[in-house]
Amino acid sequence: MPELPEVEQVKKTLAPYIEGKIIKNVEVRLAHLIQYPAVDLFVKKLKGRMIQTINRRGKYLLLQLDKGVLIVHLRMTGALLATRNSAEPPYAKIKFSLTDNIVMWFTDIRAFGTLYYVDDDFVVKGLAALGPEPLTKGLSLEYLFPLVTKSKKAIKTFILDQNVIAGLGNIYADEALAEAGIAPLRLACDVTRKELAVLIKAINKVIAQGIKNHGTTFRDYKDGEGKKGNNQNFLAVYGRGGQPCKKCGAILNKIKVGGRGTVYCPKCQK
DNA sequence: CTTCGTTCCTGGAAGC
DNA sequence: TGCTTCCAGGAACGAA
Numbered sequence: 001m002p003e004l005p006e007v008e009q010v011k012k013t014l015a016p017y018i019e020g021k022i023i024k025n026v027e028v029r030l031a032h033l034i035q036y037p038a039v040d041l042f043v044k045k046l047k048g049r050m051i052q053t054i055n056r057r058g059k060y061l062l063l064q065l066d067k068g069v070l071i072v073h074l075r076m077t078g079a080l081l082a083t084r085n086s087a088e089p090p091y092a093k094i095k096f097s098l099t100d101n102i103v104m105w106f107t108d109i110r111a112f113g114t115l116y117y118v119d120d121d122f123v124v125k126g127l128a129a130l131g132p133e134p135l136t137k138g139l140s141l142e143y144l145f146p147l148v149t150k151s152k153k154a155i156k157t158f159i160l161d162q163n164v165i166a167g168l169g170n171i172y173a174d175e176a177l178a179e180a181g182i183a184p185l186r187l188a189c190d191v192t193r194k195e196l197a198v199l200i201k202a203i204n205k206v207i208a209q210g211i212k213n214h215g216t217t218f219r220d221y222k223d224g225e226g227k228k229g230n231n232q233n234f235l236a237v238y239g240r241g242g243q244p245c246k247k248c249g250a251i252l253n254k255i256k257v258g259g260r261g262t263v264y265c266p267k268c269q270k
Numbered sequence: 271c272t273t274c275g276t277t278c279c280t281g282g283a284a285g286c
Numbered sequence: 287t288g289c290t291t292c293c294a295g296g297a298a299c300g301a302a
Contacts, residue, residue, distance in 0.1 A: 074296095075295085075297080112296070125298085151272090170295060219294075220281095261294070
């Protein structure tokens with residue numbers, strides 16, 4: 001599942017293929033992926049636009065055009081990749097034909113992905129409401145502690161809220177809590193200021209490591225060139241339920257938190 | 271207001 | 287072996 005580090009890697013790998021290119025044609029094969037505007041307008045308005053830059057905010061990809069912006073969310077199994085030949089990748093749902101014989105494909109197995117083209121006052125609510133990014137000054141103890149004290153959610157559910165912190169998903173949330181030694185079911189309001197400081201450091205650490213390792217390919221994630229990440233080889237808890245903790249050897253527990261599969265060490269995480 | 275459950279979707283694994 | 291059921295989960299949405 002693409003989270004912040006995966007989307008960042010897509011951005012980096014895609015940029016050299018698409019920046020400066022003009023969108024010659026758009027072929028939408030699954031209409032419901034297009035959230036705004038109507039599909040025919042989406043296609044019509046994108047034709048002839050130049051892609052100036054590609055950026056990331058939370059888990060959103062923002063392709064800044066000479067007019068308007070193409071916004072892409074990969075959700076669970078979406079991928080945006082560029083090819084120089086005509087070979088079509090599996091599960092291709094949208095084909096963007098660019099100048100210089102570049103094709104940018106949006107592929108998606110489960111078709112949860114969402115795309116928008118905005119050149120007016122339309123607001124993508126999820127994007128507009130995003131909290132601060134990990135690895136920035138915005139994610140500070142001064143910002144987060146007042147929110148934590150007011151929340152009765154499980155701490156894991158709390159840090160998964162994109163309005164609180166942008167970019168964490170199920171993998172990095174579990175990894176951050178393991179790194180911080182905090183049990184996922186602890187209520188957010190019961191986390192002390194000192195523990196929260198440790199958690200913020202842990203979030204920054206696991207996100208930075210994910211970026212360094214080009215993302216986590218646990219199942220379907222691939223970058224802008226169709227390549228897998230390496231971070232799955234460095235995970236402490238995610239996907240390791242029933243296996244021994246790498247720190248203490250205790251068997252890692254697997255539970256559900258807010259409907260999400262959650263793995264933690266019952267000994268290291270309190 | 272907050273929090274929780276449901277929904278969307280497909281492929282692979284697990285279960286009988 | 288072969289069929290059925292379950293599970294993976296980001297985020298919008300409606301209900302409590």
